[in-house]
Amino acid sequence: MKIGAPGTGPFAGPAASTALPMTRLYKRPRIREAIIQAVLFLCGVLSILITAGIVYELGKESLRFFTTDLWESTNKPLAVSVDVSAKLLEVGPAGTALRPGDIIRLDGEQMQVESVQDSVIRVQRGFRGTAPAAHQAGTEIFRADRVSLVEFFTGTQWIPQIGQFGILPLVNATLMTSTIAMLVALPLGLAIAIYLSEYANERARSILKPIMEVLAGIPTVVYGYFALTFMTPLLRNIFGRDVVEVYNTASAGIVIGILVLPLVSSMSEDALNAVPRSLREAAYALGATKLETALKVVVPAALSGIAAAFIVAISRAIGETMIVAIAAGAGPNLTFNPFQPAETMTGHIVRISGGDLSYDSIDYNSIFAIGLVLFFMTLLLNIISQRVVRRFREVYE
Amino acid sequence: MAHLSSSPTFAKQDFAEELSRRHRTARTMAVIFQASTIVGIIVLLTLMYNIINSSFGLVAWQYRVPPETLAAGAPLEELPREELLRILEERVSANVLRRLDREKPLTARSEQELYALVMERVVQPKIVKTWSLVDSIFRRQEIIQEVARDYPDAYLRFRSWLNARFLTSPQSSRPELAGVRTAILGSLWTVLITIIFAFPLGVGAAIYLEEYASDNWLNRIIQTNINNLAGVPSIIYGMLGLAIFVRAMEPITSGIWFGAAEPATANGRTVLSAGLTLGLLVLPLIIINAQEAIRAVPNSLRQASYGLGATKWQTIWYHVLPNALPGILTGTILSISRAIGETAPLVVVGASTFITIDPSGPFSKFTTLPIQIYQWTSRPQDEFRNLAAAASIVLMILLLSLNASAVLLRQRARRRIRG
Incomplete structure (x- = not known):
């Protein structure tokens, strides 16, 4: 029902009466209706505000993360005491070399290095509004170091204590658990979907579908408990206690696979059911077996729907x-061994924010940077899956 | 299917072999599809089993003061108020009693509250080891021997972790008292x-x-x-x-x-x-x-x-x-x-x-x-x-x-x- 309100509502006056002069034939403004429509519109717009809020808040804190100065020690002391106005600093030869453009800090004062000549550096005093002050010889020089985008995306270490912020170990662990999960959920989910849509009779379906719904309704924290107290001991018994650690990505990944299994099977089954019956009957008429019909006719016809299910999964x-927070272990670890502990992006966010987190610390900002990466990764996948589904819908309409 | 049209000199015998092979594959795969579904059911059952298995089972308790020594004959929870009060006065230091009395007069407390106090202040039960439901049923003798060997003064009881107390107690750092x-x-x-x-x-x-x-x-x-x-x-x-x-x-x-x-x-x-x-x-x-x-x-x-x-x-x-x-x-x-x-x-x-x-x-x-x-x-x-x-x-x-x-x-x- 799409009526462009309030333009074409029912006529206000008794329009049918011929005794009425034509000038009365206008639409009475309905203020109450307009207000209600406006309120409902705002309810709809709220969803856009939520997305905007997510992007804004994650973006704001991430920006702070990339613009926060981490003061790293240069191991380079001031060689000669300087007064308030001196522009030339004599520094020791040891430690990290300073380059023009570096921002350095002595006690509370920040300076920008203008040029370097051997052990003498020319600086701009009182940089960024800090007050110039006299400094004693031996005062240690700290150099400002920001987390660059390149370092963030290519760094192989995530150790906030020493200012190492490379997201690769976290991304790697996330990709590992997800890959293992999909190795479990893809074949199983597709097989269950084919069984339910092509083989099962009405009675079997009426039993199996509620079971899948129960599986889908179990809270993730219970799956986490299951991973830690059942799946991990099982893996350790199969592969040996020396091989499999107490916390490992394999156990977490398998259980995530079980978690997304109902999603894969029910979405794939919908796609298979949407394939017209005539295609199956045509295949049977050509002498195909049930399996050949299912695998060579029905599944290819439903492929985009199945692909969408996989992407969503x-x-x-x-x-x-929660599964990775409980079962995959704490501490970022760049490893390709699924039996080793490794912290995923989500696991890291939960661990850091679960502790006593002070606002505006680099830790606090860093989890928002991870969150932003996570948000865009899932958003991209969701958009792709919607595109795929839209193509799929066009096929049989 | 592609095979059918590929060769013009297609012998009848080949066709029969091919057909039975195709049917065999179809049957095998049908079993595989069904088995996958059964795997899903097994996973759900395993999960339920895993949770239920840990929610009930034998527990080895140690008491600072065994309840039997407090009251001869009757179990502690059936004692009348006066008896419970007497136990508290005997076993708990005067200082603590005075503090408890200030919070709520002891004489005004109900039987259940007094019983809880006796358990908390006098008996002080402590869990030393727990076993799962399946172990408790099938390895009962071994567990009894193990308790006798490792915890000579412990008592073995069957405990349902999910009980009325669990639902009505607040969180506690002591697992035997904690609730939801x-x-x-x-x-x-x-x-x-x-x-x-x-x-x-x-x-x-x-x-x-x-x-x-x-x-x-x-x-x-x-x-x-x-x-x-x-x-x-x-x-x-x-x-x-x-x-x-x-x-x-x-x-x-x-x-x-x-x-x-x-x-x-x-x-x-x-x-x-x-x-x-x-x-x-x-x-x-x-x-x-x-x-x-x-x-x-x-x-x-x-x-x-x-x-x-x-x-x-x-x-x-x-x-x-x-x-x-x-x-x-x-x-x-x-x-x-x-x-x-x-x-x-x-x-x-x-x-x-x-x-x-x-x-x-x-x-x-x-x-x-x-x-x-x-x-x-x-x-x-x-x-x-x-x-x-x-x-x-x-x-x-x-x-x-x-x-x-x-x-x-x-x-x-x-x-x-x-x-």
Whole structure:
């Protein structure tokens, strides 16, 4: 029902009466209706505000993360005491070399290096509004170091204590748990979907579908408990206690696979059910067996729907938090061994924010930078899956 | 199939062989498909088994003062008040007694309260080791021997970790006394706020999109955006809640503006922040479900209403909504059960790790049932794993009954529309 309100509502006056002069034939403004429509519109717009809020808040804190100065020690002391106005500083030869353009800090004062000549550096005093002051010989020089985008995306170490912020270990762990999850959920989910849509009779379906719904309704924290107290001991018994650590990405990944299994199977089944019956009957008429019909006719016809299910499942697996927080271990670790502990992006966010987190610390800002990466990863996957579904819908309409 | 057409000199015998091979493959794969389904069922059963297995079982207790020595003959819990008072006066130091008396006069306390005091102050039970249900049944003799060898003064009892006491006790650092009352109340408070916030907004947005929105770019963006929001990981909502509700809106969410802040907290990490965060999380789900319910209302109803001269809003309010209501409620219940099971966003928003006081309003500190399970699971001691399992059962019963009510509602609504 799409009526462009309030333009074409029912006529206000008794328009049918012929005794009425034509001038009365106008639409009475309905203030109450207009207000209600405006309020409902605002409810709809709120969703855009939520997205804007997510992007703004994550972006703001991430920006702060990339513009915060981390003061790293240069191991270079001031060689000769300087007074308030001196522009030339004599520094020791040891430690990290300073370059023109570097921002340095002595006690509370910040300076920008203008030029360097051997052990003498020319500086601009009182940089960024700090007050120039006299400094004693031996005062240590700290150099400002910001986390660059390149360092963030290519660094292989995430150790906030020493200012190492490379997201690769976290991304790697996330990709590992998600890959393992998909290795479990893809074949199983597709097989269950084919069974439910092509093989199962009405009775089997009426039993199996509620079971899948129950699986889908179990809270993730219970799955986390399951991973730690059942899946990990199981893996350790199979592969040996020396091989499999107490916390590992394999156990977390398998259980995430179980978590997304109902999603994969129910979305794929919908796609398979949407394939017209005539295609199946045509295949049977050509002498195909049930399996050949299912695998060579029905599945290819439903492929885009199935692909969409997989993409949504991957996005879900990437964003899954509690299972990895409980079972995958704490501490970023760049490893490709699924039996080693490794912290994922979500796991790191939960661990850091679960502790006593002070606002405006680099730790606090860093989890927002991770969150932003996570947000765009899942958003991209969701958009792709919607595109795929839209293409799929066009096929049989 | 490709094979059939490939060779013109196709012998009959080859065909028969080929056919039986194809049928064999078909049968094998049919078994594989069925087996995959069975794997799904097995996983669910294993999960249930794993939780139930840890929720019941033998427990080795040690008492500082064994209860039998306190009262000869009768069990401790059946003793009359006077006896319990006598035990307390005998065994507890005068200082402690005076303090307890000041909190609430001992003579005014009920039998149960006195019994709890005797257990806490005199008997002081302590769990030294626990076993799972299956072990307790099939390895009973070994366990009895092990206890006799390793803990000579311990008592072996069968314990159901899920008991009435567990449901009614607050959180405690001692596993034998810990319960989930605080957590259940926290969950209920949080979800109440979630419903108050998300239900009207979600249904409002759904009405707008289904009944009012014309097909222009803005409405298309809103619709796409809602679909995308439904796929955003829950932890991102937690970070949004942390930045907006906990920090930016601290004066409101802590209750300072209303003069209702609790002195102990007075920061934004309250039930209100948690409820609003979960509200944002379930909003897209409620909208999508409500949209489907509204779309399912036959168009003829609307036309009939317009035909009788009703305005648009009258049509929606008196005809569309009543007919869509069962569907909307079903979708809302399912979304709410998702909110009850959520853990990650609440950890980020700042659930309290340890509170023993029941939440008393929107400005209280909070913990919820899933948070409690998470914390107990993260502890290394076995006893806390048992508690986590028992709490999981409570949570799953809560969620399953919610889902069952949603399914019933859906079926009733279908019957009404058909009839």
